[in-house]
Amino acid sequence: MKINRLDAHDRLQHYSKQSGDISYQCKSIIDSRPFGDHPFYIFAHTRTIELDEKIGIFNDDIQRSLLDLSHKRQYKSLADIPSKRLIWQPRLTKPKAQTNSMLFKGYPGSDNIKVIWIIPARELWDQYKKGNITESSTILESINAFENNRRSLEAMEEDDLSDEKINAIYKDLSINAQYRKI
Numbered sequence: 001m002k003i004n005r006l007d008a009h010d011r012l013q014h015y016s017k018q019s020g021d022i023s024y025q026c027k028s029i030i031d032s033r034p035f036g037d038h039p040f041y042i043f044a045h046t047r048t049i050e051l052d053e054k055i056g057i058f059n060d061d062i063q064r065s066l067l068d069l070s071h072k073r074q075y076k077s078l079a080d081i082p083s084k085r086l087i088w089q090p091r092l093t094k095p096k097a098q099t100n101s102m103l104f105k106g107y108p109g110s111d112n113i114k115v116i117w118i119i120p121a122r123e124l125w126d127q128y129k130k131g132n133i134t135e136s137s138t139i140l141e142s143i144n145a146f147e148n149n150r151r152s153l154e155a156m157e158e159d160d161l162s163d164e165k166i167n168a169i170y171k172d173l174s175i176n177a178q179y180r181k182i
Helices: 005-031 051-067 122-128 137-148 150-154 163-181
Strands: 040-048 084-091 101-106 113-119
Touching (some): 005 040, 005 084, 005 101, 113 137, 122 137, 137 150
Antiparallel strands (some): 040 101, 101 113
């Protein structure tokens, strides 16, 4: 099979850019310290954008272009709006492992970001196999653990907080949120 070098290079650049976007997003969440100085999980997963949300996104894009002349419209029609969005969620507890998700552990005050898993959608798994341009040992290990040892993915980490400590943090966050409303 002949490979077009330019096409392969473009795919590699796109793949590399995605890795940079992931670390940037994780770092910005860690820097916001949603749970103070406690280590926490960052759960990234996709969700489908329903028709009513697509209409809202489309209308917002039109409104921004009318109110801000420097804004260039992103969406010319509803078909241009993506069907899924990536949600980044900071959490104190580890979620269940699922396809089309990523889980990281962040440590505020440091540059440490621990990759727990990166599990793409099942139909993409073959892209990450050994020998492919997008080969990834992290993703292959995550897929293997997801298929053969899901309990290890979902097991508590040694530096996870106790349930009592987690409840105290959530209570404190709730009190502070109520105080800010006033």
